[in-house]
Amino acid sequence: MALQVGIVGLPNAGKTTLFNALTRAGAEITAYATVSDKANVGMAPIADDRLDRVAKVVGSRKVTSATVRLVDIPGTGRQLLGSLREVDALLAVVNGWAHDSDPARDLETLQLELLVADREHVERRLERVEKEAKSGDLAFRREAEELRRLSAHLDEGKTLSEYAEPVPEALEPLTTKPLVAVENGPGGIDLKLEAELAELAEEEAAAYREGPSALETLVPQLFDVLGLISFITAGDTETRAWTLQHGSTALDAAGAIHTDMARGFIRCEVIRWNDLVDAGSHAEAARRGLMRLEGKTYVVEDGEVLNIRFSPPR
Numbered sequence: 001m002a003l004q005v006g007i008v009g010l011p012n013a014g015k016t017t018l019f020n021a022l023t024r025a026g027a028e029i030t031a032y033a034t035v036s037d038k039a040n041v042g043m044a045p046i047a048d049d050r051l052d053r054v055a056k057v058v059g060s061r062k063v064t065s066a067t068v069r070l071v072d073i074p075g076t077g078r079q080l081l082g083s084l085r086e087v088d089a090l091l092a093v094v095n096g097w098a099h100d101s102d103p104a105r106d107l108e109t110l111q112l113e114l115l116v117a118d119r120e121h122v123e124r125r126l127e128r129v130e131k132e133a134k135s136g137d138l139a140f141r142r143e144a145e146e147l148r149r150l151s152a153h154l155d156e157g158k159t160l161s162e163y164a165e166p167v168p169e170a171l172e173p174l175t176t177k178p179l180v181a182v183e184n185g186p187g188g189i190d191l192k193l194e195a196e197l198a199e200l201a202e203e204e205a206a207a208y209r210e211g212p213s214a215l216e217t218l219v220p221q222l223f224d225v226l227g228l229i230s231f232i233t234a235g236d237t238e239t240r241a242w243t244l245q246h247g248s249t250a251l252d253a254a255g256a257i258h259t260d261m262a263r264g265f266i267r268c269e270v271i272r273w274n275d276l277v278d279a280g281s282h283a284e285a286a287r288r289g290l291m292r293l294e295g296k297t298y299v300v301e302d303g304e305v306l307n308i309r310f311s312p313p314r
């Protein structure tokens with residue numbers, strides 16, 4: 001399942017501009033808050049300059065980045081916010097470009113909106129469950145009790161993260177999701193400029209901004225709040241990045257690629273990407289003793305190139 005990130009922000013903050021800069025999808029930008037109720041959904045490649053360098057050494061014909069699935073919703077309507085319940089994290093865009101902008105105030109307002117959306121969500125679920133509980137079903141009665149406690153907690157103006165008990169997973173609240181704030185403007189990332197540069201060829205854009213894109217700082221921040229790492233596979237056909245939860249094992253890595261690989265897992269060759277690049281080839285890296293053989297329980301680290309040996313299913 002691809003990593004999913006929702007873009008939230010007050011109307012006109014620059015959400016769709018960020019969406020376009022990251023996906024190059026060219027979604028419509030409006031000069032005013034519209035009544036549009038359509039979410040933009042697109043895949044954004046995760047820039048990783050380690051991949052090209054590994055691909056060059058290995059002689060891969062193709063480089064494939066890991067991707068993030070982005071969901072950009074207009075405004076902060078309840079129903080639209082509801083469509084973000086399944087995302088893994090939120091990118092919160094705040095206006096820092098208008099002459100009267102106040103990014104800190106806007107972030108606070110936005111967080112309040114998310115809180116209100118969660119509260120309404122809990123109340124609606126409670127109403128439904130209370131109806132079901134009338135049948136006497138024990139599971140529903142328990143859930144209704146739990147939701148009543150939760151609802152009372154929220155009524156005191158507290159957030160879900162402050163709730164002492166675990167929040168029922170099925171609720172998929174917005175306010176407990178990891179959040180990375182993006183200030184749109186000269187004090188943060190100039191998203192309008194980035195969206196324009198995203199339409200140019202990479203070298204042209206790099207020359208214009210004299211360095212890497214500020215957007216590239218967002219993914220490491222998301223990986224950080226989500227506790228993610230990436231590992232690399234590299235062969236003749238393809239050098240490719242994959243995303244894993246920090247602390248995952250070689251067996252998990254195999255499973256992220258293909259279930260058959262996990263099922264038939266034998267062992268795994270591991271080498272740090274920069275050791276591979278320095279050595280110039282897998283063979284030379286092995287000769288220098290930089291390549292290790294690991295088993296199923298090996299904990300994979302960010303930037304490791306894995307070659308998983310497995311017996312294919314019969």
Ligand SMILES: Nc1nc2c(ncn2[C@@H]2O[C@H](COP(=O)(O)OP(=O)(O)OP(=O)(O)O)[C@@H](O)[C@H]2O)c(=O)[nH]1
Nearest residue numbers: 011012013014015016017030031033074075097192
């Ligand atoms: N000057 C300037 N204008 C910007 C910047 N970012 C966005 N805008 C303008 O702000 C307007 C809204 O941008 P969008 O990206 O559509 O904003 P949004 O958050 O998606 O808005 P809604 O979907 O309506 O909630 C457009 O007219 C943009 O050109 C910026 O960095 N500088």
Ligand SMILES: [Mg+2]
Nearest residue numbers: 015016073074
């Ligand atoms: Mg928009």
